[in-house]
Amino acid sequence: MSAPQSIALSPAADGAAAAISPQPIAPPRNGRRGKPGKIYARETSGRFNRLRWGMVIFTQLIFYGLCWLPWDGRQAVLFDLGDYKFHIFGLVLWPQDALYMAIVLVVAALALFWATALAGRVFCGFACPQTVYTEMFMWIEARIEGDRVARMRRDSASATLPGTARRVAKHAAWWLLALWTGLTFVGYFTPVREVVAGAFQGQLGPWEWFWLFFYATFTYMQAGLLREKVCQHMCPYSRFQTAMFDDRTKVVAYDVARGEPRGALHSGAASGDCVDCSVCVQVCPTGIDIRQGLQYPCINCGLCIDGCDQIMDKLGRPRGLIRFAAESAGQPRATTDGAMATGWRPRLWVYGALMAFFTGLGIYVLMHRVPLQVDVLRDRGALFREVEDGRVENAYRLHILNMDGEGHRFRVSVSGLPSAQVVSGEMLDVAAGSTANLPVTVRAEAGDGRPGANPVQFTIHAEDGAETLQVRENSVFMQP
Ligand code: SF4
Ligand code: SF4
Known part of the structure; x- marks a missing residue:
């Protein structure tokens, strides 16, 4: 050796x-x-x-x-x-x-x-x-x-x-x-x-x-x-x-x-x-x-x-x-x-x-870290639904991950089409450090946008003034 x-x-x-x-x-x-x-x-x-x-x-x-x-x-x-x-x-x-x-x-x-x-x-x-x-x-x-x-x-x-x-x-x-x-x-x-x-x-x-x-x-x-x-x-x-x-x-x-x-x-x-x-x-x-x-x-x-x-x-x-x-x-x-x-x-x-x-x-x-993560999933069951008031309805599921050390109430809004509006699933409380699923329904006037997929944006923000807790996620709204 x-x-x-x-x-x-x-x-x-x-x-x-x-x-x-x-x-x-x-x-x-x-x-x-x-x-x-x-x-x-x-x-x-x-x-x-x-x-x-x-x-x-x-x-x-x-x-x-x-x-x-x-x-x-x-x-x-x-x-x-x-x-x-x-x-x-x-x-x-x-x-x-x-x-x-x-x-x-x-x-x-x-x-x-x-x-x-x-x-x-x-x-x-x-x-x-x-x-x-x-x-x-x-x-x-x-x-x-x-x-x-x-x-x-x-x-x-x-x-x-x-x-x-x-x-x-x-x-x-x-x-x-x-x-x-x-x-x-x-x-x-x-x-x-x-x-x-x-x-x-x-x-x-x-x-x-x-x-x-x-x-x-x-x-x-x-x-x-x-x-x-x-x-x-x-x-x-x-x-x-x-x-x-x-x-x-x-x-x-x-x-x-x-x-x-x-x-x-x-x-x-x-x-x-x-x-x-x-x-x-x-x-x-x-x-x-x-x-x-x-x-x-x-x-x-x-x-x-x-x-x-x-x-x-x-x-x-x-x-x-x-x-x-x-x-x-x-x-x-x-x-x-x-x-x-x-x-x-x-x-x-x-x-x-x-x-x-x-x-x-x-x-x-x-x-600049945003302790909030959101995934927007479209409802796979139906592309769209025409409802009784003549409007068109799309369904989504939002997966919200609150990474903050405190619980928050989150509000969901949608933009991208002038008449698009969240009609159910507008708000959800998510505890600190936990995840939640939120079913969201969006309605828009028929003819708003073009037939087929129209880009829309979901904005999810905390209602209690936590300014950093806001994210925007892209998705599409289907028109007949
Ligand atoms: S004098 Fe200093 S360098 Fe020399 S053997 Fe002693 S401790 Fe080591
Ligand atoms: S610094 Fe001096 S005492 Fe420390 S390991 Fe090296 S030789 Fe040994």
Whole structure:
């Protein structure tokens, strides 16, 4: 089996341009004890760690909290698949509104491209659910099983009762979190209060049980057991991210010129700033050595920056031996430490302009959205009927879909022929978010229009002053 490859930017032979060359990833150098191949990430502190935890708290407050928020007597955000309705605060979206979902997805993809071109895999390092849940699971692990050294010692030694008890407690805590995550997930599709009550009373439906346990198991596996392997081997994004990189994309990079030759402090041989303490490797959640250059498992989390900055502080040397920088020809450029202010270039403008366009388009179509849909069907039984007063009668069936969050009384009128008039089925009450069928009869003077089909228009509008609730539908009136 071939060794895993990393992508590293290294100087071309003539030093004129950077070339992408594959380099083998060194085995994780984060300790000699513990299970072989297992990564024992060391906890660290610093600005990037605080930023990561800020994102964990921000995203999880939204995820765990939003489904409990009431809005107009119902759950603020509820994806009601049974009734084909998405409730998002006061807005009710139907399958007919799939355009909005498409626009949201396009804007999200463009935002990801833009952020990647600007600062590499920052989404992976700070906002990806895999990263966020792994962070939470690792925090639980450290609280129950102790720090990195304690965990490595325990894994190297024979099993003991206290050690086993800690492991069992850790997995139990992971499962609790995973189950609550699964329950919350299902709570976005079935009202969360019903899900919680049903789960504790054992009265959920089979699909709710399935998805609760599926999502819980998925979370437990991904964040508890697989962790960095998901980023390294399963995530497709890591494979094509370099397509969005250029030589001004900021990535977490080691300053080779300043750090090398590395060596232990007071060894006498080294003259670079890197004291080869391996802290940057120990804190890395994916277990890589950033000093080897840019590698695809690196998620740009910045924890190695925090770790190395602490070492530099202790040594009284300037921070930034590892920092966010554009890596060109193997050398991070001299940039402001950690700054994101990489020079603007065409691809950022293009991504930004597309994002602004699609966001504007989404806002425009949302503001002009008419939450009313009407289909006019002609009565198939008879083309027309001549009635006693000498007029001609046509029958229709109107299928009215009120997509608004409130019920309305709708009035139907007809135009297109001077004498055309709705004689029955003029009004109908349609409840919020529901459909109704309305039989409508239209009469016109015989001879009004030409023999055969005459175009007419039905106007359906809400009577209660909701001006946006008005649609016009075309049909035909048959004359003898
Ligand atoms: S933390 Fe800094 S000093 Fe220590 S090995 Fe890493 S780069 Fe070198
Ligand atoms: S190398 Fe640094 S930035 Fe990359 S994943 Fe490891 S700790 Fe995070």
